[in-house]
Amino acid sequence: MAKNKSKSASPAKKAAPPAAAAAAASSAAAPKHEQVDVLIIGAGPTGLGAAKRLQHLKHESYLIIDAFSEAGGLASTDVTPEGFLYDVGGHVIFSHYKYFDDVLNEALPKDDDWFTHQRVSYVRQRNRWIPYPYQNNISALPKEDQVVCLRGMVDAYLASAISQTKPKNFDEWIVRSMGEGIADLFMRPYNFKVWAVPTTKMQCEWLGERVAAPDLKHVLTNVVENKVAGNWGPNATFKFPAHGGTGGIWKAVANTIPQDKFRFNAKVVAVDAEKKIVTLEDGRTFGYNKLLSTMPVDDLTVALGAKHKDLAELAKGLYFSSTHVIGVGIRGARPPRIDDKCWLYFPEDNCPFYRATIFSNYSPYNQPQAEVKLRTLQRADGQSTDTKTAKGGPYWSLMFEVSESGYKPVHGDAAQIIADTIKGAINTDLLHPEDEIVSTYHRKFYHGYPTPSLERDGVLKELLPALNKLGIWSRGRFGSWKYEVGNQDHSFMLGVEAADNILYGSPELSLNYPNVVNTRANNERTLSN
Template structure:
């Protein structure tokens, strides 16, 4: 059996690692770009600042992935205690917002408390994400944070999103706990799987995946962009003219794009693909000359006084994210903005709009604005696969069809499952699909059983 993998992001590299570890030799990995890592790659700009493609942090649900990362980095990482905040009404509220509303101005605090006390209905009966928020958080928290923030992140009407994806992504509410936090002036910040995280000392998040790929570099063909798939003949064609036959194909490119590349796909599968929704992202890196003493890791911005929904103090992750590792002389802010058909953004003006937003929110002073030495922009056409109410039915039709032809679509946009789209989830989707192909064992991550 010959196995071909398309895409050298975390999932493709997870599949490759598992094939390499198992001693399976008849396989090849093809990557469109000149580097590995996909959305987890990192880049160094002309001024010497390192940037990720968005705010990645390394926390894991899998011992297996932890051991692979340890091997790839050889212990060269920093470990951080998460410190994340919400900027709202000229106040800083510790994350998760709903557990720390005591930091709000009195009027907003009372609105949030009254909304919690008036909660009614069963969240399990909610037919979409918007209804779920109303029944879990109440009118005040939804008004001040949940609705404006999620509208900024997702770039689409929230009633078109399902509630099934939420899981550990959102901290639900305990009114007794919140009232205790207010009375005893407690900051409740330990919630979540990423309350501690690691980060590579050098090379950004991409260092993890370049380290993994070194073991089987001879199996990787870069600068190969897929242009056509003949499902019946089990043959793929690249823009450079190369053709490759396979017995089993693991694809990690966006599922809707992959379908467009395939011959003889039935109309019902193409129709299902039209129900797959994604948003796009603009990552703006701002490098500044000067020292920034701020222990925050990342911050959320639900208000309209800035285009971004999240900012990372990227210099805090590793001093080598700034030129010469000199955090006494430089700092870096990585800002993330969503765009979509429902939320258009002026790409040409996003860098200056981001800088203006940093000033508006108190993240940059006028003096620091004049000391900006790097402006870096990354455009991500596929940022988040949106968990819409129609997604699961569409995926059922699509996956059943492709697997009948020996094709397994996995990864953040291959599976189109945001809830298992973190780096560790994505890597393990690759590992587990290989185990399924070779031994028939169940894929736990892809089927949501982690």
């Protein structure tokens, strides 16, 4: 904390006339009003995507306002007092868009700005590691579970051959695609831990490339030959920044935008859609012609006030879960049992978390260097140890995610959540009882996952066009509420495409055609057009 500093007195100034002094005082007290053509709420990937596009198109009249003190939003990174980095959840970089790639290469152009990893992911079940995706690797299960899964898959295959209807919900899609065996062993319990709602209350239109549908012949071959399937999915290879965590990417992108375009510590409390004025918590106001909002759309509708209470009521039909991110910093070398792993999935109830990331594997700079001396806070099992002597490393870290909703409450304060997480890490062989913990971290994100509920699409079909009629483009992970286009590359391009739509009426492919952008690369935009 900065100390107060004494200052020498300023030379005396001639007193202004009373009327002039009053006018000057009134002017100084009045919050500043700024007017722009395009006002962007939020300096996360979506807001930065819009700003970059406006910059490239030489459209100068725009501002970005954000409630926090720096760019990043839900893709930011926190640093503990001990020097451990933790992203706001599990983020890695993979891309469906050349424009996104070009912007990141402009922001972080050097080879040593990045590490490239082959994803190594497993599911922890029955005290063993099952290669991801689970449904393609049942050959790694105990024989009795293999039999249950194969019977279910055969039943599902035969039933799908005669079915004439589409699945009504995610649960029905799971059973039709994989069978009751995989549904009960993995898909139902794991997805409940992730989404914090039953699979029967989720739609299946969002799936796309998110969930692998198994190939029965391939699975049978692997079971007979005792083999496991190879990597699957768009993030089988991914990039991660060498320094600053995921948040470092977006700070670097923000640095390529003129800094006078940002207004930080600017929390929005009201939006007057008729007068086109945004009001901040501190009283400042911003006028606009077009508004691009990346704040959660349910919060946005509340900020619109009583004139638009119908939109706030409509937005109540959107559902979401909250996310607790827990970090644990450990003294010692990464143990061989997890040294090669990236992130891991946990469907069983012997731990509160659904996913754990070996965050220290992503970059050697995600934790303090070995020469840094830290005190031990506790042993993993809570047994007494020396907590006064500061010692050096090496260090490694784990990052966990725990979901919460009305269906799935999380009990206790931050200390209890951390304690339960550490206990779960011991239960799942991520930590050993004698491990020395030197740092802990917890942060709750009220808006964690936008749930692809059964009601979602009906709400969005009314809500987003209604906002557009008011001159408001609501976009981003929670702005447009579409998880299937909620990765960093998607979120960035939602902003880019919104900017094009605002200026030229261009179609927004990522928002309106998620399956198109998720099944082929979108190379139409470059930095020069």
